[in-house]
Structures are given as C-alpha cells and as structure tokens.
Amino acid sequence: MMFEAQVIVKLKKGISDPEGANTLKTLHLLGFENVKDAKTFHTFDLLVEGKNKENVEKDVEKMCQRLLTNPVIHTYKIKVSEV
Amino acid sequence: MMFEAQVIVKLKKGISDPEGANTLKTLHLLGFENVKDAKTFHTFDLLVEGKNKENVEKDVEKMCQRLLTNPVIHTYKIKVSEV
Numbered sequence: 001m002m003f004e005a006q007v008i009v010k011l012k013k014g015i016s017d018p019e020g021a022n023t024l025k026t027l028h029l030l031g032f033e034n035v036k037d038a039k040t041f042h043t044f045d046l047l048v049e050g051k052n053k054e055n056v057e058k059d060v061e062k063m064c065q066r067l068l069t070n071p072v073i074h075t076y077k078i079k080v081s082e083v
Numbered sequence: 084m085m086f087e088a089q090v091i092v093k094l095k096k097g098i099s100d101p102e103g104a105n106t107l108k109t110l111h112l113l114g115f116e117n118v119k120d121a122k123t124f125h126t127f128d129l130l131v132e133g134k135n136k137e138n139v140e141k142d143v144e145k146m147c148q149r150l151l152t153n154p155v156i157h158t159y160k161i162k163v164s165e166v
Contacts, residue, residue: 002119023127023150030149032142036085037130044106047120059115066113067106 003056006079007044007068015073044068056080085166086139090127090151090159098156139163
C-alpha cells in the first residue's frame with residue numbers, strides 16, 4: 001500500500017530564524033507595517049510504500065532522525081495518510 | 084484585530100526540485116528503498132494586524148506577489164485565521 005507522509009520541520013523556540021527575520025524586515029521596508037511577526041518552516045512530502053500506517057510512521061520517524069531533521073535545532077511533526 | 088496568515092509556497096509542476104531529488108537519493112542510500120517520491124516546500128507564518136479577514140487576505144496576496152513568491156516557478160496558497 002502507498003502512503004503520503006508529510007514531515008513539518010520547525011525551528012525550536014529560541015533558535016534564531018534569520019530567513020523569517022529578513023522577511024519581516026523586508027515586508028516593513030515595502031510598506032507592510034501591519035505584519036508583526038514572520039516565521040518560516042520547511043515541509044517534506046514523501047510517498048512511501050508500506051504494509052500499514054504504523055510501519056510507515058516508524059520508518060518516517062527513523063528518516064527524520066537520520067536525515068530530515070537536526071535534533072539540536074528542529075522540532076518536527078509527522079502526518080501519514082493512505083493515498 | 085490580529086490574524087495568522089500561512090503562505091504555503093510550492094514549486095509549479097515541471098519545475099525541478101533539486102532538494103527533493105537529493106533527499107530521495109540519500110534516503111535510498113540510507114536503505115529506505117520504500118520511499119518512492121520526495122518533494123519539499125516552504126511555508127511562511129505571518130502575524131498580521133488588520134480590520135478584517137478580507138483585508139488581511141488582500142494584503143498577504145500583495146506580499147506574495149511582491150516578495151514571498153516567484154510567479155515564474157511557484158504556486159501558493161494563503162490561509163488566514165483569527166488569532
């Protein structure tokens with residue numbers, strides 16, 4: 001069976017987000033003064049083959065630990081759904 | 084009133100996604116052969132002050148056109164909700 005796994009990778013609280021900070025600064029320079037905060041995050045959309053949802057969730061968890069995220073600075077959420 | 088605006092920026096169909104392609108290749112090298120496709124996309128989380136939801140949506144639409152996205156290669160979705 002095929003599953004779609006979405007991995008949402010955000011920065012931990014207290015970790016600086018230079019891309020978000022620059023976006024905010026530039027929006028202000030462009031006249032969008034009503035923007036009070038800007039954050040950015042990354043998402044991976046994976047198409048994964050597996051027996052069942054639990055197996056795929058475990059696999060994606062391993063992928064996060066080994067490649068997709070950096071545990072020092074990132075938090076992540078995994079959403080798995082059947083295609 | 085304060086609103087949270089989420090801008091999800093994806094690559095248009097046919098535009099190459101080298102980050103996704105490299106992620107897929109590396110997952111295979113790590114032994115995760117059951118991953119069949121990998122795509123990446125970017126999200127901006129904005130905190131915006133405005134009179135009402137419609138105004139904020141219009142403002143964020145302008146921000147997308149002027150800064151947040153590149154119309155040549157990106158498609159985007161805007162989700163606005165009251166905080």
